[in-house]
Amino acid sequence: MSGPGKNNNNNKNNKEVSPAAGNKPALTAQRFQQELANAPADVQDKLRALLQQLALGAGGAAGAAAVGSGKEPKSMDEHKFWKTQPVVSHDEVVEVDGAIEEDVPLDQVRATPYPLPKEFEWSLVDVENDKEIKELYELLTLNYVEDDDAMFRFDYSAEFLKWALLPPGWKKAWHIGVRVASNKKLVAFISGIPQDVRVHTTVKRMVEINFLCVHKKLRSKRLAPVLIKEVTRRTHLEGIFQAVYTAGVVLPKPMATCRYFHRSLNPKKLVETGFSHLARNMTMARLIKLNKLDDHTSTPGLRAMEEKDVAAVAALMNKYSAHFNVAPHFQEADVRHWLISRPGVVWGYVVEDPESKEITDFFSFYSLPSTVINNPKHSTLNAAYSFYYAVQTPDAALSKIEDVAEREKARAEGIKGRLTTLMQDALILARQNDFDVFNALNLMDNALFTEDLRFGPGDGYLHFYLYNWRCREISSEKVGLVML
Template sequence: MSGSDKRNAAPIDNKALTAQRFEQELANAPADVQDKLRLLLQQMALAGVGGDADAGSSSKVPKSMEDHKFWKTQPVVKHDEVVEEDGPIEADVPLEKVRATPYPLPKEFEWTLVDVEDDKEIKELYELLTLNYVEDDDAMFRFDYSAEFLKWALLPPGWKRAWHIGVRVASNKKLVAFISGIPQDVRVHDNVKRMVEINFLCVHKKLRSKRLAPVLIKEVTRRTHLEGIFQAVYTAGVVLPKPVTRCRYFHRSLNPKKLVEIGFSHLGRNMTMARLIKLYKLKAETSTPGLRLIEERDVAQVKQLLNRYLSGFEFAPNFEEEDVRHWFISRPGVVWGYVVENEETKEITDFFSFYSLPSTVINNPTHSTLNAAYSFYYATTTSLGAEPSAEATQQKKERLSALMTDALILARQNDFDVYNALDLMDNALYTEDLKFGPGDGYLHFYLYNWRCRAIETDKIGLVML
């Protein structure tokens, strides 16, 4: 359920940049004070206290559990519940006790499995998502998933056809709803669990009153239980019971003139278009020695580097070589992966990646598509394993800023209009210096059937599509 508000944008917001400076000042405080203040700020953010005026529905005070007719029946943490110890909410169910038959649908609908490898069926899924999936609050932009992107997202190592679940109209076989899951090993604090990442929950706009979404969620849950998996991770723009954390989207303009013309951003007071273009201008070429596209021969090193780097976060996946091969070796128009190779030792010292997720521009006379690059996974050996210190943080900041500057240049060379990143991982170290501005989109992270102590955004190492 990777959810709404993924591309909502706002012009550069000095309040948010000040918040980053606050974090820098906070770093000088005693460790126990830092932890208490950050936890308090996180709790305030999740409750919508002091939210920005432009934060949209995701910053409002959550509904009570009684108002969540579906979620109050599910094994999820309640809004007012304080989690002190991680662990399952419900025990694993023996296979013989898992429901053997699909949940019933209204009589005019029937279950189907969408064959993502079939050109006809992937086109059907593309059309359903393009016309009915995530749209910004102002109905200006709508995700435009390509068939190749969907194959990449839905066919990772270990994928299950039974987890590509659709609903068709019984009379004409039209695909009107979909939900998917993919397997992923996820570490939450000190626990590593085989989970399923739930994504692409979509119901046709004209059928939202049919309450198909809860049935889709129950059905994908039933099918994952049949595989012996009882925990799931998902994201949404809205506040459900109960977020592990809330991340904010930041946007770096690559084509400022177009972004203004389509209403993604606007000229600030006393700002001219010429000055805006100059402000966001990038160098023509990258500057990191040894930077190149990832190749098959790099897979083992990248796996080791990425897992070591992600070990520093409290909520992160674990990658095998086949995962690295699938997710990060570049695919035209879908994903780009880069490594930095030490020319003398041949060691891979750094890695970064980004993927393409364009949006349809709705009712614009000049432009039909917003070409957006999204920051994916990255890792660096700089300060890796070093004791926490201001010096180590500064070294990492400088290295990530250099790498991400090159990522921006490469994205611009590939005709992207904007580069998006959440404020998770170590992104806050470079976003302000590289002129990322905060958007009004928020993404909440959730766990199904797992109690989890609250996690700060910079301790999230999981990036969901």
């Protein structure tokens, strides 16, 4: 999972004057990232698309990710663990999707857990037990992902963890902890949950890997590779041989790379915490005015999602996600679990046509606050994250357009206004629920609304990976999978 990230830009019209051509510093990866962040949003998108194309000759998505994020990918020889795993190497260009290794017969899967250093022992974490969920919460709160400057750290609530780890089909055996043998203290964790994922045209039962965390004082013990091998062994015992996961670092080899964008809801607090900064010639009063939202939503028929909407939302979501090259395939039970509102965790809304009573659209967002580290005024940053959504598309008109590029353009034009209005309502609802910032990756159709709704590019990137599956590279706007 990527770090919380920060906002690089509060004012989309803010431009810096470049130094004279003869005095420009060398264009290092870091310098490139800084200059790219100061470019207008439309220029950034075009440059990123070009970089992804150029990167095909230099390690594909990994090369593009490295240029975009200012981090160079390691060579495969430096990846002591990953070079032993069935993953795509940095220099491999995938032309045909498919498994890297064949499925293993059950009687050939290792039957016993991988060995740990003698002072540690394996432990299942009972997420339904209040004492154990508190232990997990404390481990993640103090040791999980931070931003690069150690200013923010994800602060998963117990209720959030239950929502994230107990979806339909969850397996207790996939909530894997490591404890100190002498005092039983929980010091490491990794989890998996089952999910049907479509990659291009193939739907596979996969496991989503998340919450890999090792106590800071034990990072030298090389526990992470053992955790990964152990969760892999346990998923193999269930007949699942592919996995999907995300990371803020470049590993072999991203199938896609997305960037975080941030929309300020409480500008004063964001500046005070260091999440944002006041641009030159910008006052706090003006910044607050620029980011002000209406008091009420504007979409007729917008209401909280209910149990009776599950079937309609499942159909709408699967139809909408067919446009993307990687996306979950949701059954009704999945929709019921992930998208109906849970207090303090996730908010789900539908649009019901006042006359036909048809569910025409839906959107959702979830809460993932961050601890603000060593700040004298604020201890928590309340962040909402864009989750799944769908709007109706002009399918009849689009079916008559043969040229793919023209059809894509017509689709974007056909949904842009509706999607922008809906996401503006999402911002209003998030502000009403006391969120300070609304975050969204530049996946799905998010690029259609981020500029108009005053989202700014952040410094966080999220790389998407597949385990034991070769996948043709996927551009960010073709990613339809949102991982917590």
